[in-house]
Amino acid sequence: MKGFTVILACLFTTAAMAQRLAPADVAALTQTEDSLRAVHYDVINGKVQEFRSSRNDQFIPQLVKALKTKYSFYYPFDSIRTMAKVYPQDSTFRIITWPLENDNSTFRHFGVIQMNTKDGSLKLFPLFDNSDFTKNMDTITNHKGWYGCLYYAIKQQHYFNAEYYTLFGWDANSQTSQKKIAEMLTFKNGEPVFGGPFFSFAEDTVPKPNRNRFVIEYKRDAVAALNYNPEMDMIVFDHLISETGEEVKKYTLVPDLDYEGFKWKAGKWVHIEKVFHDALQQGKAPVGEPMDKKKVDLTKPQTAEDINAETLEKAAQKGKKKKKGE
Template sequence: MLYLTMKRLFIILLSFSSFSAVAQRLSPADRAALDKLQDSLRAISYDVINGKEQSVREERNDYFIPQLVNALKTSYSYYYPFDSLKTVAKIYPQDSTFRIFTWPLENDNSTFRHFGVIQMNTKDGALKLFPLFDNSDFSKNMDTITNNRGWIGCLYYAMIQKRYFNAEYYTLFGWDANSQTSQKKVIEMLTFKNGEPVFGGPFFSFAEDTVPKPARNRFFIEYKREAVAAMNYDAEMDMIIFDHLISETNEPLKKYTYIPDLDYEGFKWQAGRWVHVEKVFHDALQLGKYPIGQPADKKRTDYVKPKMDFEIQEEEAAKAAEAAKKGKKKKKD
C-alpha cells in the first residue's frame, strides 16, 4: 500500500489581519455552527489523505466536498479561517477579494488528483463559489489558458498580487507530487474576466534570454522525486526565484533525473509580465539564498505543518548550535 508522501512545502496565508477586523460579521450562532462543521470536516479530510485504500480515500473525498460547500454556505463564511483543516491549503491575495482551497487525493499508483474551490468575498456574505476540476489527466498540452473547469490541478502554496494598467494579476505557486519518480512546481497567472476565473496566459516572457523563446502560459519545473527544489517569491528582491536544474545522469530528456545545481534563475515583473532572468546571482550566493544541502527525508516530511526553505535552514542551524553546546558541556564534565 502506498501512503501519501508530501515534500516540504510552504503555505503563505495572507491577510489574516483582515479576519480580526471583520470577524464580527459572523454571528455567534454562525461561528458556533462553523466550529462544529469544521470538526467534522477535519475528521473527513484526515481520511482523504491517510486512508489506507484508494477506495476509502475517494469515498471520503466525495463526502468531504459537499460538506465543505455546506459549511461555506454560512453567511460571511469567508471570514472563518478553517484553520483546523491542516490537510487543505488555503491562500489569499493581498486585496482579500477571494481565497482558494486546494487538496490532493493520492491514487494507489502514487499519482495524484487535485481538488479545490475559489470562494469569492461577497459584500452581502452570500456564497459565490467556483469549483476547480482537475483536467491534468485529460490534457496533453499544459501550456494552455483555461477556466475553472479545465484547471491544471495542483496544491497551491502561495500567491502574490501585482497591478498593471488598473488590472489585478494574481500569480499562483503550486506543487504537484506527480508520480513515483518525479514532482513538479508551477507558477501561473490567475485573472478574472467578466467575474469568471481565468488560469494561465502569455505572462511568462523569455524575450531577454540569450536565445529568446516564445512566451508561456504557465511555467513548470519537474525534478527528481527525492530532490528539494525551491520556487519562491523574494519580496526584498521583488522577484520570483527558483533552482536551476540539471540532469544528474546527463539525460536531459528524463525529468526524473533533474536536481538543483546550486544556481538560480528567476522572473522579474515588467510591464504586466514576468520576464525570465537566466542567472540571478552572478558572483556569489547571497546570504539566505542557498539551497537545502540534503534532500528531504521522507520519514521527517510533515504535510500538516509545511515549512519554507529558510525555516528548514534555521532549524538545521539551531540543531547544529545545540549539538555544539552539548559537545562543550561534555568536555567540561
C-alpha cells in the same frame, strides 16, 4: 518579520470574523470544522484508495454546505491543516486546495475559489483537475480545465487598472518526479482564467516564445524552490541539471545552487537567466535531501519552501561576501 506578518494576519482574520459572522454561525462553523477535520484526515491518511476516495466524496458536500453560511469567507478553517488556503493582498477571494493520492502514488487535486461577496452570500468556483487528461501544460483554461496542484503562495500585481494574481503551486506528480508551477490567475467577466502569455523569455541570450504557465519538474526526493522573493522583488527558482547528463529525463534533474528568476516588467514576468553569480561547477550538483514522509507532510509545500528560503538566504549572503572581497 515573517512571524509578525502571520500575527497581523491572524489578528485581521479574527477581527473581520467578529465583525461579519454572527456568534451563532461561528459556533456552528466551529462544530462543523471539527467534523470536516476528521473526514479530511482520512482523505489524506487513509490506507487504501477506495476509502480515501469515499471520504473525499463525503468531504466536498460538507465543505460546500459550511461555505454557504453567510460571511463564511471570514472563517479561516485553520484547524484543517491538510488543505492549503491562499489569499491575495486585496482579499477579494481565497483558494482552497487539497490532494487525493492514488494507490500508484499519483495524485488528483481538488479545490475551490471562494469569492468575498459584499452581502456574504456564497459565490464559488469549483476547480476540476484536468491534468491527467492533457499532456500540454502551456494552456489557458477556466476553472473546469484547471491544472491541479496545491497552491502555497500568491502574489498580486496591479497593472493598467487590472489585477493580476500569480499563483505558486506544487504537484507531487509521480513516483519519480514532482513539479512546481507558477501561473497567472485573472478574472474576465467575473470568471476565473488560469494561464496566459505572462512569462516572457524575450531578454534571454537566445529568446524563446512566451509561456502561458511556467513549470519545473525534477527528481522526487530533491528539494527545489519556486516562489516570489519580496526582498529581491522577483520570482526566484532553482536552476536544474541532470545527475546523469540526460536533461530530457525530468526525474534526474536536481538543483545545482544556481538560481534563475522572473522580474515583473510592463505586465509580464521577464526571465532572468542568472540571479546570483556564484554557482557550483558543472557536475558538482548536491545530492537531493531525501523526503521523509514521517517528517514532511505532502499537503504542506510550505515546509519545503522554508527550506528553500534558507538556501536562498545563504546564497545571497555568500554573494554579498564575495562582492565585498572583490
